[in-house]
Amino acid sequence: MQDIAASMPMTQVAPRDRSRLIVPVLLFATLALAPLLGLVGPDRYVLALFTRCVIFAIAALGLDLALGSGGLVSFGHAAFIGIGAYAAGILTASGIDDAFLLLFAALATSGFFALATGAISLKTRGVHFIMITLAFGQMAYFVANSLKAYGGDDGLTLANRSTIFGRDLLADHRVFFYVSLAMLLAVYLFARAVVRSRFGRVLRGAKENETRIAAIGFDPYPFRLVAFVISGMIAGLAGFLLAEQSEFVSPAFMTWQRSGDLIIMVMLGGMASLDGAILGALFVVLTEELLSGFTEHWRVIFGPFLVLVVLFARGGLLGLLTGRRHG
C-alpha cells in the first residue's frame, strides 16, 4: 500500500503555479481590447498598429523557440518572414488568393528553407552559427532583390487580400486583426506545449549542457533541427500575415536589421519564457512607433534603454514585472 502511495504522481510533481497564468492572460486580454482605442482615435491606424504588434509577436515566439529554448542564436530569422510573405505575394500575383493555399505555401516554403539551411548551420556552434544564419538570411534578401518579375527591390503590391472559401472576409481590418490574434494564441499554446513536451525537455537540456545530454543517450542535432524548422515555419506564418496586412511584400522584410530586431524582442522581453517574446514584440513595435514620431533617430533613445535592460534585468521586461528569471 505504501509503495502505491509512493509511486503516485502527486508526491513527485511540484504543484502547478497558477500565478504564471496572470501574465499571458493579461497580455492577450490587452491585445483583444486594443482595438477599443480606435473608438477614441483614428480607427484604421490603431488597428494597423496592433495588427503589426500581433504579427511580430508571432515571429518573436517562433524565434524564442530556437533562441530561448534551444540556445540557437539565429541571426537570419527575417528571411523566414520574407519567404512566407513572398510565397503569399507571388501566388496572389499569379491569381491564386485562397487563404488556406497561401498559408500552406508560406509554411511549406519557410519550413523547407529552415530545413535546408538549418541542416548545414547546425553543424556549427556559437559565433559560427550566428554568422552562417546571417549569411543565409542575406542570401534570401538578395534573391528577393533580384526577383525582377516580382518588383525586384521595389517589392510587389498585392491586388487584394486572400479569400476564405471565395469570400473576402479578411478585407475587413477588424476581422483581420482578430484572425491574427487567434493565430498568435494558437502559436502560443502550441509553443508552450512543445517546450514542456518530451521533445522540448531534450532541447532545453541540450542548451544547458550538451555533454550531459549526449552522455544520457541523446544526439542533440535532430532535436535542434526540428526546433529550427518549427521556428522558421512560425516566422513564415508571420510573414504571410504581414504580406496580407500590408498587401505588399518587399525585400525590406528580410534585412539583417529586421533579424536583429527579432533577437532584441526576445532578449528584451525575457528569453525562453514565451510570454516575454510577446511582451518584447509589443514593446519594440510600440516604442518604435512612438519614438519615431518624435525623431527619425529613435534608435538613439532605444539603444541605451536596451543596454540597461540587458545589464540590469537578466530576465528581461518579463523578469522586471514578475521578479522571475527564465532560462
Added chain:
Amino acid sequence: MADDLLRLEHVSKSFGALRVTDAVSLDIPKGELHALIGPNGAGKTSLIHQISGWIACDSGRIVFDGEEVTGLKMHARARRGLVRSFQITSILPRFTALENVALAVQSRSGSSLRFFGDASREPKLNGEAMQALRHVGLAEQAHRIAGTLSHGEKRGLELALALALEPKLLLLDEPMAGVGAGDGEALVGVLRDLKAHCTILLIEHDMQAVFALADRISVLVNGAIMVTGKPDDVRADAQVRAAYLGEAA
C-alpha cells in the same frame, strides 16, 4: 572470451607528441568491478573518454557487448548501455534534480519526438527517476534546482543519472572526487550495491575504496597498462609499489 562485456584491442591516442593512451588492451567480463588506478596524468580519464566515445581513439578497436563501437559517438554508445559519469560534475544546473534524472529515464523509454503532453508530469518517468534518486539518497532533494545542491549531492546526482539509464557497463570517473569522508562512505555503499546489477569500470584515487570494492585492478602508467590482476596480486607487485602505491603510502 565470449562473455567479455567490454574488450579493448590496442587502443591508442596521442595529443600531438603526447601519447596519452598507449596500445591498451583490456577485457572486462560481465559482472566484474574493474578498477583503473595510476598516478595523476597516467591517462585514466582519457581512456574513459575513448571508451565512452567522448573522444575518438586514433587506432585500435573497442568491442562492447559483442558489437564493435569504435566509430560510434557517445550518445549512441549510451543507448547501447555503455554509460559514463564525469569526474567534473556534469548535470543540468537549472533543471530540478528529479527532472535531470527523469530526462535520463526518458532517453531509454519511448520516443522523445513527442511534441505534446507535459513531460514533467509523466508518472512513469518520474517514478523511475525517483527510484534512482532514492538509490543515492537524494529523494528528499528531488524538487531542488540541481545547481543549488551541495557538491556531495551533485556527485550523487551524477551517479543517479548514470543509474537511471540502466547501464550494462558503468564507467565511473572518480565518483568520490572532492566528497567528504561521510558522504564518501555512503557512496562506497552505493557502489557495493551496484556491483550486483551491472559491470563497472571504476577510476578512483581512494585506495581503501578501490581495494575493498574491486574484483580486478589495472594499473595505468604513462598511458600503458603496467599490470592487471586481483587486488592482492597488484598490492604485492614490486613494479606497482615503485611506480604508484609506494609514493602514495
